[in-house]
Amino acid sequence: MEWEVVIGLETHTQLQTNTKIFSGAAIKYGAEPNTQACEVSLALPGVLPVLNKQAVHCAIKFGLAINAEIAPRSVFARKNYFYPDLPKGYQISQFELPVVGKGAVTIQVPAQGKNAAYEKVINITRAHLEEDAGKSVHGAVEDMSGIDLNRAGTPLLEIVTEPDMRSAAEAVAYAKKLHELVQWIDICDGNMQEGSFRCDVNVSVRPKGTEKLGTRREIKNLNSFKFMTQAIEYETRWQIETLEDGGKIQQATVLFNPDTGETRAMRSKEEANDYRYFPDPDLLPLIITEADKARIGADMPELPAAMKARLEAQYGLSSYDASSLTTSKDLADYFVAIVDAGADAKQAANWMMGSVSAKLNSEDKNIKACSISAQQLAQLLTRIADGTISNNAAKQVFEAMWAGEGDVDSIIAAKGLKQESDTGAIEAIIDEVLAANGAMVEEFKAGKEKAFNALVGQAMKASKGKANPAQVNEILKKKLSA
């Protein structure tokens, strides 16, 4: 039987705020345990939650970015369960009336083997505001667990999709797109190691061609795209094998073990699932007006899809180039800055996706940490365009600039990379080469095209690589046909 995998994602994005969602405690990552755990985080008797305006703004921005319905009135609810890192005994979340309703994200699934790349629309069911829980630390004291409540109350936006994805590749393409988007609109720093962007993946399988969804298992807390691929592929295989062996899938929460590459059931869900949500009497309904949306919308940056279209239309970039350059706002801004500083757009795109990105990758940096400014890079590209240096020499200049050896022109001068573009000088060199290589000239005249390239090589060598190759070609051709 042929099987089809059905995948939906729930993503917890930590919102970029200074303080917690319901109190004025700081949320700096890596602080000493419990130094950011105020009385609200500790759930001391008598404390009341007060909603953070910035967290609400982030949610509205996200809603606008995915063209979603933003609820004019949404309600906070208590999700009740007992765990030591949740001292209140409930998490404040949203249930029936979330702040962001239905929206959509368009993903680009890359080509794989003989399957071509394609686009697909992934529907977003909802996104709601909630607070994070604290953290359990094991091993500090024997037979005890330690609780750090610094993270308790950190604002999260949980983004839930429809079960629209049909492969690990689609799920990862969606997760990457969402990751790019939340950073683009500046609501989340996207740091997956620190847990600012965590994905839960619901996986089920069904016979291909059938409608009814299979029983799903939820893979919790995936914090890298690589693990996500591995976990989904393992889980899919496991479910298919279980069903083909006559077994049944039990609804469960599973964890992925990166060391073994396997998923393993965590706990039975039947009881844990009974969260007995009800509206939190400590919080009033959240009202968002058209004016709020308009004001926040006016401050939004141009969205990646719009910018991609603009890069294609305004700068003549290919769809591929435009989409590579709009994977992050910083990258796109850097590109526009190079072009604004006078560089050719296509050349700028090639350099950014070539030398610049290779260098950044090798040093595990992002464009913000690039040691060459957009203006400097534009200057370098201008020096190629005006014939001062060759492409090869430009690569050397680039390396030197990266190493902080100075500006473009001083490096060109210091390394003697300036191209010889003086026609007289090049003619003199070529005359010498022709005189010294009579045999090659004869071969060329006898119809051997290869001899021409050999002569160009000789001329370049004689100029110590500094002659402008285009000029050498042109002058040589003229002299040989004379």
Place this chain on the structure above:
Amino acid sequence: MALSIEDIKKVAHLARIAISDADTSATLTKLTGILGLIEQMQAVDTTGIVPMSHSQNLSQRLRNDVVTKTNLRDEFQKNAPKLGNGSTEPAVADGLYLVPKVIE
């Protein structure tokens, strides 16, 4: 809606309330009474009425995103639950609150 003894035990467990067998049937009677009252209220026609999520018809005030809390860990941890076994020391170590070992 009819409740069973099992429902009472389940709800008590979810709320982590210890309830003796003797109290279970008394609780069943009381809770059934409350549900009866709710059933009576549900008979009222509420077509076209927006459900309230709060008893006051107000909207949520928002707080500016400014740090107002300082680190009072030492004060708070003096009040942490005691270690137990007669110890009067708060159950804290290395800045962490200690709880019985959590096994996942």
